[in-house]
Ligand code: KG4
């Protein structure tokens with residue numbers, strides 16, 4: 001019990017996540033999601049998300065503490081996602097965290113959502129290798145990061161120039177009438193399909209940058225499906241899902257390994273919601289094995305948004321001796337790394 005207990009709050013999108021960690025040990029990971037309220041709109045509605053966070057905040061914090069067998073008095077520090085994310089949604093978490101920290105007289109750490117997606121892996125695989133390359137693929141971001149030190153030195157080497165990888169999954173799922181969010185259902189349907197059935201484009205594959213582009217792929221899938229429908233032919237949903245998914249994970253793994261090679265880094269970490277994708281995990285493992293690169297991917301529940309990732313980074317900041325945030329910490333929807 002010598003290490004400090006840190007409670008982390010995540011509200012950047014549609015999940016109200018509250019995690020509790022002691023050092024690198026995960027004690028609780030409570031989640032309330034408003035995803036079903038957004039499903040009928042085909043995407044996250046910011047106003048609906050903010051209201052859901054308000055309602056879920058207190059019960060989710062209480063549930064996390066109960067799961068951890070702890071009380072408010074046991075908490076040594078609070079951490080909260082300060083950005084990037086939806087402004088109103090972030091504000092709910094930041095306001096709650098300030099109130100807890102102020103009333104209990106404990107330090108508060110505002111953390112970056114992207115860095116937290118990387119830091120969470122420590123709860124499963126131990127301290128991060130220094131340096132490592134992190135590929136962050138979610139509904140809002142697709143970035144390649146060089147990470148000499150997660151508590152202060154994270155460099156973005158490239159990112160998507162249009163849609164995020166998860167956004168492409170969500171949009172293609174809509175074209176195929178598979179509902180929202182699209183990632184998990186495409187992952188599932190793709191298992192019955194042929195990934196080589198349709199040669200969808202791999203944007204920016206060998207363009208000499210570390211950037212991605214997925215909007216051309218999304219459009220190509222939509223055109224292909226429309227052509228089938230116009231011809232009155234059935235749409236082979238599993239084949240489209242598998243071929244689309246293959247195009248995404250092929251580009252992602254290709255570029256991630258390229259970054260490792262060109263920067264002489266032997267450790268690759270993949271995080272964010274799309275890292276839950278089973279084909280991405282398998283292909284990344286295969287290609288890393290061939291390239292002599294060690295791969296770390298957190299278990300799927302830690303890949304999608306959660307409070308444990310925020311607590312994990314808060315814990316790291318506390319351990320590194322960094323000063324806590326001021327109590328006028330702003331919620332910053334476009335917080336840079
Ligand atoms: O990290 P996350 O929970 O929230 C953001 O910060 O965006 O990521 C959500 C994204 C969604 O676009 C969702 O469709 C995608 O992650 N996702 C997946 C899978 N599970 C979630 N994409 C592909 N395969 C999956 N199994």
Ligand code: ZN
Pocket residue numbers: 113117138139272273304305
């Ligand atoms: Zn995220």
